[in-house]
Amino acid sequence: MSSTRDIDALIEMMARLPGLGPRSARRAVLHMIRKRAQILNPLSEVMATVAATARECLNCGNIGTADICDICDSEARANGQLCVVEDVADLWAMERSQVFRGRYHVLGGTLSALDAVGPEELRIPKLIARVDAEGITELILALNATVDGMTTAHYIADQLEGRVRVTSLAQGVPVGGELDYLDDGTITAAMNARKSI
Amino acid sequence: MSSTRDIDALIEMMARLPGLGPRSARRAVLHMIRKRAQILNPLSEVMATVAATARECLNCGNIGTADICDICDSEARANGQLCVVEDVADLWAMERSQVFRGRYHVLGGTLSALDAVGPEELRIPKLIARVDAEGITELILALNATVDGMTTAHYIADQLEGRVRVTSLAQGVPVGGELDYLDDGTITAAMNARKSI
Numbered sequence: 191m192s193s194t195r196d197i198d199a200l201i202e203m204m205a206r207l208p209g210l211g212p213r214s215a216r217r218a219v220l221h222m223i224r225k226r227a228q229i230l231n232p233l234s235e236v237m238a239t240v241a242a243t244a245r246e247c248l249n250c251g252n253i254g255t256a257d258i259c260d261i262c263d264s265e266a267r268a269n270g271q272l273c274v275v276e277d278v279a280d281l282w283a284m285e286r287s288q289v290f291r292g293r294y295h296v297l298g299g300t301l302s303a304l305d306a307v308g309p310e311e312l313r314i315p316k317l318i319a320r321v322d323a324e325g326i327t328e329l330i331l332a333l334n335a336t337v338d339g340m341t342t343a344h345y346i347a348d349q350l351e352g353r354v355r356v357t358s359l360a361q362g363v364p365v366g367g368e369l370d371y372l373d374d375g376t377i378t379a380a381m382n383a384r385k386s387i
Numbered sequence: 388m389s390s391t392r393d394i395d396a397l398i399e400m401m402a403r404l405p406g407l408g409p410r411s412a413r414r415a416v417l418h419m420i421r422k423r424a425q426i427l428n429p430l431s432e433v434m435a436t437v438a439a440t441a442r443e444c445l446n447c448g449n450i451g452t453a454d455i456c457d458i459c460d461s462e463a464r465a466n467g468q469l470c471v472v473e474d475v476a477d478l479w480a481m482e483r484s485q486v487f488r489g490r491y492h493v494l495g496g497t498l499s500a501l502d503a504v505g506p507e508e509l510r511i512p513k514l515i516a517r518v519d520a521e522g523i524t525e526l527i528l529a530l531n532a533t534v535d536g537m538t539t540a541h542y543i544a545d546q547l548e549g550r551v552r553v554t555s556l557a558q559g560v561p562v563g564g565e566l567d568y569l570d571d572g573t574i575t576a577a578m579n580a581r582k583s584i
Contacts (some may be wrong), residue, residue, distance in 0.1 A: 194451050196436045203430050208413040214406030220476055221405050222434070223441045223450055233400050234434035237419075239393045241427040244420045253420055254391050279417055 197223070249320070251296030251313055253278050267293050270327035274317065274346065276300055286331060292330075295320060300338035301345055314346065321354050331358040361377055393421070395507055446517070448493030448510055450475050464490050467524035471514065471543065473497055481529060489527075492517060497535035498542055511543065518551050528555040 196221065205215035222230040246252070247259035254260060261267050272291030275281050281294050297312045309315065321329065331346060333339035347356045362380040363372065373378075392584045394416065402412035418428040443449070444456035451457060457514050458464050468489030478491050494509045506512065518526065528543060530536035559577035560569065569577075 194457065196433055197441060197450065200430075200433045200437050203426065203433060206426070207417065208418050209411035209414055210406060216476060216479060217406055218404040220450070223437065226438045226441070227402065228401070230434055233397075234431050236393055236397045236400060237431035240397050240416075241423045241431060244394060244423070246521065253394065253417070255393065260391065266468065279413060282413060312454075318465040341553075341558060358494075358576055 191236075211380055250294050251278070252281055252294060257268075261293055267291060267325065270325060271324045271330060272317075272320065272324070272328070273330045273332050274334050276339065280332065288368070290330070293324070297333075297342065300333065300336070300342040302338050309345065314344075314349070318349060321350060328353055328355045328357060329355065333358070336360060388541070427515060435455055447491050448475070448495055449478055450492060463476075464488060465521065467522060468527060469514075469517065469521070469523045470527045470529050472529050473536065477531075487527070488502065490521070494530075494539065496532065497533070497539040499535050506542065509539075511546070514543070515546060516545060523551055525552045528553065530555075532558060 196278065198215060201212070201215050201219045204218055205212045205347065210218065212386055216263055221265065227296065231326040243255040245255070245257065247262055248252055249259050250259060252259040256263070266375060269292045271290070272295055273281075273284060273290055273292060274297060276299060278296055278298050281296055284290055284294070295313065295317050297314065297317070299307055299312055301307055301312065310347045320326065325375075329346070331343045333343050343358055350356060361376070361385055363369065363376065369377065390430055396417045398409070398412045401407055401415055402409045404412075407415065419430065442452065442454040444451055444455065444459055445454050446459040447456060449456040449458060453460070466489045468487070469492055470478075470481060470487055470489060471492045471494060472481065473494050473496060475493055478493055480492070481487050492510065494511065494514070496504055496509055498504055498506065517523065526543070526547060528540045529530060530540050540555055547553060547567050558573065559580055560566065560574070562575065566574065
């Protein structure tokens with residue numbers, strides 16, 4: 191007796207990934223089955239490897255394959271700058287831009303009264319310890335421009351007042367952005383922070 | 388020396404699946420790593436199982452885990468009706484609607500002069516053989532309502548003229564559809580096929 195139980199299970203699991211739904215999961219699974227040598231087998235293997243090796247960096251919270259991630263491990267990145275982000279995805283986004291050559295600290299979220307997230311739930315005590323231990327001279331807060339993100343930024347700036355220079359990302363018009371599509375808050379922020387050219 | 392090579396490889400492979408891009412692949416991979424026990428490990432295992440067991444049904448072209456799929460294997464489905472679809476995804480869509488209780492035949496595409504796809508590239512010779520071998524009384528052409536789909540339907544109807552009753556899916560207004568959003572061709576087809584109520 192034959193069965194498609196495993197195929198159905200695979201579709202169901204794929205459909206639960208963020209960004210995929212039942213329809214796209216079915217398409218992806220059919221595609222994978224058709225190209226099993228090029229896609230399905232290697233994907234299964236690399237997933238098993240990642241599942242066995244991926245871990246959070248004990249220092250900064252980045253995801254890598256060792257207890258201390260590549261960035262924390264690199265002496266070249268110890269330039270006194272520490273960039274604070276909410277999430278590993280934000281760290282990866284910063285790295286893609288290649289604009290920052292210091293180290294990171296991943297908070298793992300933002301303070302939130304509504305969700306009862308306090309400083310102890312995030313990596314804020316560890317952040318404060320790192321500022322002294324690693325001789326940080328500038329703390330760059332690259333948090334999302336949401337209410338919770340700004341609350342968290344202010345809390346961190348308060349905690350470290352006078353001990354280190356604290357900066358945050360500039361707000362303004364996105365590169366390539368059209369004014370017509372921007373919200374009022376962004377236009378106001380860009381106007382207030384206008385520069386001579 | 389630590390490395391994120393495997394994580395990058397996983398993101399790159401996921402990004403090549405239909406329906407996913409680099410951004411959604413990164414999100415999916417971070418999500419999988421965070422929930423490795425619930426998602427990453429089981430997903431890797433079920434992929435390996437599917438890669439080892441999935442195969443095309445030798446009779447109809449459906450994808451299952453045996454040489455003859457569940458539907459071709461079921462005597463209850465041998466009701467004399469054979470539904471012809473382009474692709475396995477179409478067969479799955481028909482099965483979800485549960486409206487059809489006969490067997491299927493997956494062509495594997497449509498005839499296309501542009502892409503040099505002739506009857507021999509599809510499962511058309513096998514289809515013609517099945518009509519006699521399985522005592523088919525009605526052939527239901529459930530092909531996509533595209534130019535190539537309709538060309539293929541006419542070709543098959545021509546080949547089997549006089550040997551079997553050939554029908555095709557009705558064209559009209561989709562259930563729940565709003566006239567305002569329909570194209571002219573669909574409205575014309577629905578008008579021409581109007582029914583007394």
